[in-house]
């Protein structure tokens with residue numbers, strides 16, 4: 001199957017630190033690909049390069065067959081790649097509905113801080129979007145009053161407002177209470193799958209990876225150390241030792257070992 005988003009030999013060093021040391025990755029249309037790996041492995045750097053926030057020093061990025069290496073974030077969004085950040089980028093003094101409406105207005109390229117009135121059509125689309133994310137009950141709340149799970153969903157809803165074909169999410173569950181995590185991912189997976197959006201997400205919670213990823217890429221020192229199905233990758237002793245051992249204790253037969 002042909003790749004929708006592809007990295008070929010991507011390289012970027014910060015001084016002596018090789019944050020990307022020849023990344024080759026082909027993301028297939030429709031798939032959910034999880035990126036795992038220890039802190040500092042280069043996961044965020046990859047997202048930053050794929051979305052135009054960092055310029056690679058070598059290699060190429062292709063989207064739908066066209067090279068987008070070195071394009072600006074705005075141009076990359078326009079082509080159909082959106083992202084969310086580890087820390088949600090909401091306008092804290094605005095309501096959830098206003099945040100969604102602002103994202104829609106920005107997508108249409110007609111919102112201006114000098115003409116800040118939101119059009120009824122944007123609000124209508126915003127409410128529709130929030131409904132899909134189960135966020136209507138929070139529509140009138142200010143963004144700074146939300147719990148972390150709702151904040152993350154609202155942030156991702158803003159990215160979805162841009163109508164991307166690929167969405168890259170940097171740790172969509174970080175900071176979300178353990179009791180809320182699965183519901184948050186369940187919701188965002190349902191919305192993305194029903195909209196046909198391809199997802200790439202950095203994740204430290206292996207239960208989330210196991211349940212929602214079609215494939216897993218393991219990052220280590222700026223390289224992809226393993227790539228495959230969650231079952232295969234998470235069972236790899238090297239991955240268990242170097243990545244999962246840090247995030248999750250090994251499982252015992254018939255149940256989870258020492259998860260407390």
Ligand SMILES: Nc1ncnc2c1ncn2[C@@H]1O[C@H](COP(=O)(O)OP(=O)(O)OP(=O)(O)O)[C@@H](O)[C@H]1O
Pocket residue numbers: 014017018019037038039040041042043044045046219
């Ligand atoms: N702007 C920058 N300037 C200098 N060094 C940087 C910069 N961005 C990242 N690095 C370094 O590049 C390496 C990869 O960082 P990156 O944030 O991509 O890792 P990560 O896998 O996303 O880590 P984490 O899981 O902690 O978010 C790290 O050693 C980091 O310190």
